[in-house]
Amino acid sequence: MNTADRTRMGDGTPGERTVMLIHGMWSGPHVWENFRAYFEASGYRVLTPTLRHHDVAPGAPVNPALATTSLAHYADDLEAGIRALGVTPFIVGHSMGGLLAQMLAARGLARGAALLASAHCAPVFALDPMVAWFFRRAFLTPFWRRTQLPSYGTMRWGALNGLDEEEARRLYTTLIPESGRCLAEMAFWYLDPRRAAHVDARKVTCPLLFLTGSEDRLTPASIAWSTADYYGGKARIEFLRGRAHWLPSEPGWEEIAARVERFFRTETPLSRTRTGAAEAAPERFLPLPA
Known part of the structure; x- marks a missing residue:
């Protein structure tokens, strides 16, 4: 957890209004600038942790240890940060951050989790x-022991296609390489003896909200459907027509932030039990405005 987040611990905000925003691959807390402002204006204490070895300026050399950093390392760091809070937060995760949110939920560390363009967990086949x-170039190398960052052309096609050209190029300049081991743990989880990406659905007792874009090519809707189905009645999925992968920054992000805040405020009350969450889940596939 970064220094700014520690500073916010003393602001007197009630614990039940705490939300943690977890960034995904190649990214950092900056991806949440819009969401941070929205949730703070809505009265939440907002935490935007930096994943291990991601505290580096774009273009600067990364820590060599990043190449073999595991999803488990990220999750353990986040767990330590949450336990230090003394409260259980809401969690929003983007892309790989969505998988980390699922892992934390299975550890009993989330009151509710909103999963934006989320990566899948094991044992879901994707x-x-x-x-x-998208990952064709990485898969032709021993990527599991190297860092990897797709080219701008690949990112523009599969992850930044919901942004205009100027914003896509600007955002790409903020990205850093990502752990090859994490990619291997997600893509080929069945070959991972440690099952780092595995989430036991039975241990997830909080409600989950999956938001997936119709134009997302990195985590397509079919993957989101399969992952949400894995959790049964604890999860709902909503389809975002015309949206792509980089949901925290794409035009119309305000509608998504508002949907997430409403989910936390009205669908994850403190008294909600596992059974109640399942019984209260309405229709699971609803479009947001395009």
Whole structure:
């Protein structure tokens, strides 16, 4: 947890209004600038932790240890930060951050989790030709022991296609390489003896909200459907027509932030039990405005 987040511990905000925003691959807390401002204006204490070895300026050399950093390392760091809070927060995760949010929920560390363009957990199979094409260059190398950052062209096609050209190029300049081991743990979880990406759905007792874009090529809607189905009645999925992968920054992010805040405020009350969450879940596939 970064220094700014520690400073916010003393602001007197009630613990039940705490939200943790977890960034995804190649990214950092800056991806949450819009969401941070929105939730703070809504009265939440907002935490935007930096994943291990991601505290580096774009273009600067990364820590060599990043190449073999595991999802478990990220999750353990986040768990330590949450336990230090003394309260259980709401969690919003983007992309790989969505998988980390699922892992934390299974550890009993989330009151509710909103998963934006989320990566899948094991044991969900996510065989999709678009995802394979996205990572095609990485898969031709021993990527599991190297850092990896797709080219701008690949990112523009599969992850930044919801932004205009100027904003996509600007955002790409903020990205850093990501752990190859994490990619291996997600893409080929069945070959990982440690099962780092595995989440036991039975241990997730809080409500989950999956938001997925119709134009997302990195985590397509089919993957989100399969992952949400894995959790049964504890999860709902809503379809964002015309949206792509970089949901925290794409035009219309305000509608998504408002939907997430409403989910936390009205669908994850403190008294909600596992059974109640399942019984209260309405229709699971609803479009947001395009």
